[in-house]
Amino acid sequence: MRKAFITQENLSVLSGDLERAGRKVVVPRPSATGRMEYGAAQSGSLTHLGGALPARSLKATFLPPTEALLRWKNAKDDVVLEPSEPKALPTVVLGARPCDAAALAILDKVMDWDYHDDPWFARRKATTIVSLACDGVDSSCFCTSVGLSPDTTKGSDVLLTAVDGGYLVEALSEKGEALLEENKTRFTAARGEAQAAERRKAATDKVRKNLAVDARTVKDWLGGNFEHPFFKLGSRCHACGACAAVCPTCHCFDIVDEPEGLEGGTRRRNWDTCQTSKFTLHGSGHNPRNDQHARLRQRVMHKFHIYSERFGETLCTGCGRCARACPGGMDLLEALREIDKLRRSSRPSAAPIVTPTNPPISGGAR
Numbered sequence: 312m313r314k315a316f317i318t319q320e321n322l323s324v325l326s327g328d329l330e331r332a333g334r335k336v337v338v339p340r341p342s343a344t345g346r347m348e349y350g351a352a353q354s355g356s357l358t359h360l361g362g363a364l365p366a367r368s369l370k371a372t373f374l375p376p377t378e379a380l381l382r383w384k385n386a387k388d389d390v391v392l393e394p395s396e397p398k399a400l401p402t403v404v405l406g407a408r409p410c411d412a413a414a415l416a417i418l419d420k421v422m423d424w425d426y427h428d429d430p431w432f433a434r435r436k437a438t439t440i441v442s443l444a445c446d447g448v449d450s451s452c453f454c455t456s457v458g459l460s461p462d463t464t465k466g467s468d469v470l471l472t473a474v475d476g477g478y479l480v481e482a483l484s485e486k487g488e489a490l491l492e493e494n495k496t497r498f499t500a501a502r503g504e505a506q507a508a509e510r511r512k513a514a515t516d517k518v519r520k521n522l523a524v525d526a527r528t529v530k531d532w533l534g535g536n537f538e539h540p541f542f543k544l545g546s547r548c549h550a551c552g553a554c555a556a557v558c559p560t561c562h563c564f565d566i567v568d569e570p571e572g573l574e575g576g577t578r579r580r581n582w583d584t585c586q587t588s589k590f591t592l593h594g595s596g597h598n599p600r601n602d603q604h605a606r607l608r609q610r611v612m613h614k615f616h617i618y619s620e621r622f623g624e625t626l627c628t629g630c631g632r633c634a635r636a637c638p639g640g641m642d643l644l645e646a647l648r649e650i651d652k653l654r655r656s657s658r659p660s661a662a663p664i665v666t667p668t669n670p671p672i673s674g675g676a677r
């Protein structure tokens with residue numbers, strides 16, 4: 312795949328070109344609160360793409376927090392259904408963090424599992440992801456522990472790396488190639504490769520220092536220790552759901568029918584989270600996850616055991632957002648360090664990384 316170079320000025324011009332060509336452009340930018348957030352680019356103001364990880368991930372671009380799936384109308388003797396067309400505008404994300412791009416590829420598995428999620432895939436198809444090798448690593452990041460890195464190419468169509476005077480550009484997919492070809496006047500011959508490699512290595516080394524555990528190796532220990540006292544984790548948890556809201560890979564939603572008078576209504580799906588008590592509350596009043604310990608265990612199990620059993624992927628990119636957002640100080644880095652210690656003390660040698668050959672388990676979380 313081709314490599315090129317683009318100056319900061321030309322990247323800003325490119326953003327305007329894309330908008331004029333009818334594409335929505337999403338960039339990380341400071342929000343009104345001062346935090347970085349992904350949002351629509353403002354023409355001509357694209358000055359810098361790097362810096363801190365946006366507080367929320369790219370998930371909402373593909374799975375909105377609330378979305379109409381269909382409308383119904385009550386006819387005289389019938390109910391007429393009107394499916395809602397997914398809003399899938401041609402979009403380019405400029406400056407996605409590589410962990411957020413990787414999360415999309417991880418979620419593709421569940422979105423095409425027992426049901427093909429049309430709105431998700433319509434938006435995936437309509438979107439080109441231009442990632443920026445991460446230069447905003449902080450003490451909560453642990454992407455290297457889940458098999459990723461600050462310059463992972465998973466889920467990206469183009470990877471940018473900041474170098475002197477602009478960005479080294481690498482196309483990674485046909486969509487990425489097409490973006491470069493359609494806008495070739497904005498790019499010049501590749502340069503800065505040695506500097507890019509140096510910067511990427513420095514970022515990777517920095518993340519590695521945060522957590523010297525391969526989080527994929529805790530899978531088997533989790534599978535065999537469902538009742539372990541370690542899972543009495545919930546006393547610090549407020550059940551606020553912030554961790555799931557900011558997480559790029561938490562994807563649970565609830566589907567509700569909202570009547571609008573006597574004439575009809577809308578079927579919507581809304582983000583939900585396993586961290587609240589009502590998530591598993593049965594109509595009978597029984598709740599199989601009847602305390603916060605059980606709910607937090609579910610979060611850890613789903614991310615590091617259940618999803619990898621089913622899809623061969625860890626349901627976590629190590630972005631660290633859940634730790635940054637948690638008002639109770641819950642920190643997955645801490646939890647993974649502890650599980651790793653327990654795993655090592657219960658086995659004479661570290662378990663090998665499990666490959667996705669296990670048969671799917673039935674029921675439970677997706």
Ligand code: SF4
Binds near residue numbers: 552555586
């Ligand atoms: S953000 Fe923290 S307190 Fe809130 S549900 Fe998640 S773990 Fe619990």
Ligand code: SF4
Binds near residue numbers: 557559643
């Ligand atoms: S579980 Fe936490 S660290 Fe992992 S992807 Fe979600 S927010 Fe990021």
